[in-house]
Amino acid sequence: xxxxxxxxxxxxxxxxxxxxxxxxxxxxxxxxxxxxxxxxxxxxxxxxxxxxxxxxxxxxxxxxxxxxxxxxxxxxxxxxxxxxxxxxxxxxxxxxxxxxxxxxxxxx
Numbered sequence: 001x002x003x004x005x006x007x008x009x010x011x012x013x014x015x016x017x018x019x020x021x022x023x024x025x026x027x028x029x030x031x032x033x034x035x036x037x038x039x040x041x042x043x044x045x046x047x048x049x050x051x052x053x054x055x056x057x058x059x060x061x062x063x064x065x066x067x068x069x070x071x072x073x074x075x076x077x078x079x080x081x082x083x084x085x086x087x088x089x090x091x092x093x094x095x096x097x098x099x100x101x102x103x104x105x106x107x108x
Contacts, residue, residue: 023102026102027099027102030098030099030102031055031099033054033098034053034054034055034094034095034098034099035053035054035055035057036053036054037053037054037094038051038052038053038054038059039051039052039054039087039090039091039094040052040087040090041083041084041086041087041089041090042083042086043078043079043080043082043083043086044064044067044075044079044082046064047063047064047066047067047079048061048062048063048064048067048076048079048080048082048083049061049062049083050062050080050083050084050086050087051087052084052087052088052090052091053091054091054094054095054098055091055095056088056091056092056095058084058087061080061083061084063076063080067079
């Protein structure tokens with residue numbers, strides 16, 4: 001042990017290992033919960049809706065059939081991109097809110 005370092009009583013290496021194991025269990029549980037929770041985002045006034053899980057998996061993409069009547073492929077592509085990117089942003093934000101306090105600023 002380095003000079004001048006006073007380890008708090010009762011916080012030996014076994015105590016720290018227990019804390020790390022508990023943190024790992026909490027992280028795993030939170031990640032499992034995020035995989036089940038969803039966020040949704042839409043674009044074009046609801047013409048396209050994307051549902052994304054908290055672990056950034058796309059669950060569904062819904063397109064209003066009225067959008068297809070115009071046969072404007074570029075508009076549909078733009079609506080899809082906007083909705084997917086918005087859903088990803090929401091999903092990442094949810095994950096950061098849930099995992100941030102557990103990770104203590106560590107990247108995950």
